[in-house]
Amino acid sequence: TAKYFRSTELQGQKALVTAGPTYEAIDPVRFIGNHSSGKMGFALAASLYLRGADVVLVTGPTAQQLPYADITVTEVTTAAQMLEACKEQAISADIVVMAAAVADYRPVEAAPEKIKKKEQGLTLELTKTEDILAYIGQHRRDNQFIAGFALETEHEREHALEKMKKKNTDCIILNSLRDTAAGFGFDTNQVTILHRSGDEQIIPLQSKKTVADEIVSFIIKYRNEK
Numbered sequence: 001t002a003k004y005f006r007s008t009e010l011q012g013q014k015a016l017v018t019a020g021p022t023y024e025a026i027d028p029v030r031f032i033g034n035h036s037s038g039k040m041g042f043a044l045a046a047s048l049y050l051r052g053a054d055v056v057l058v059t060g061p062t063a064q065q066l067p068y069a070d071i072t073v074t075e076v077t078t079a080a081q082m083l084e085a086c087k088e089q090a091i092s093a094d095i096v097v098m099a100a101a102v103a104d105y106r107p108v109e110a111a112p113e114k115i116k117k118k119e120q121g122l123t124l125e126l127t128k129t130e131d132i133l134a135y136i137g138q139h140r141r142d143n144q145f146i147a148g149f150a151l152e153t154e155h156e157r158e159h160a161l162e163k164m165k166k167k168n169t170d171c172i173i174l175n176s177l178r179d180t181a182a183g184f185g186f187d188t189n190q191v192t193i194l195h196r197s198g199d200e201q202i203i204p205l206q207s208k209k210t211v212a213d214e215i216v217s218f219i220i221k222y223r224n225e226k
């Protein structure tokens with residue numbers, strides 16, 4: 001087994017991370033999903049682990065693998081399942097990082113049998129999923145540090161700041177889809193971290209692993225000042 005060094009910076013701290021997309025069933029063979037690869041969330045889980053934290057990763061369907069066996073992984077499919085897993089884990093988490101691309105809507109009901117194609121087309125009725133990050137922000141524990149992501153294509157900063165307020169997080173990691181080679185499917189990312197104090201940090205384009213390390217350094221630096 002490969003040898004690696006774990007620092008003690010987050011020793012005794014529990015971190016909850018979400019990753020990947022969620023899939024919301026339309027019928028037994030189809031779903032509503034998105035292009036999230038899970039890379040950023042998995043990199044964050046690995047990075048928190050190497051800084052000494054006890055890590056629980058709740059992930060939607062991805063092709064990612066974790067290099068460290070003692071990260072606890074809970075695999076889920078739907079937003080509702082992710083919420084249940086997070087409710088259970090967030091109670092005892094000191095750090096929460098929500099990197100999952102949770103579906104915003106799900107079909108009101110999944111058809112029990114495969115829907116046959118019809119000449120007139122198909123209208124699906126969708127209903128909103130619960131906002132997991134907002135739930136955790138509303139039920140925030142003392143000294144819990146909560147980090148959310150924001151994926152925006154316009155009015156990025158304004159929308160990200162609104163999310164920080166609405167979801168009661170300590171910081172928002174802003175992903176801009178306008179940048180090249182960043183975000184969905186890429187191995188690299190470029191983000192801006194906005195802290196509730198008004199401080200912000202730009203993390204330039206680099207590997208998602210390095211971006212994760214920088215985000216974790218930011219969390220360590222800010223987790224004790226509010």
Ligand code: CTP
Pocket residue numbers: 018079098099100101102103104129130131132133134147148149150151152163
């Ligand atoms: N999030 C969540 N549960 C949801 C939707 C989003 O926990 N049902 C979390 C994401 O994991 C992310 C943050 O909320 O950390 C922001 O997600 P994003 O999709 O950017 O924002 P939304 O609030 O869903 O708003 P919109 O998609 O309209 O921009």
Ligand code: CA
Pocket residue numbers: 102103104
């Ligand atoms: Ca969304």
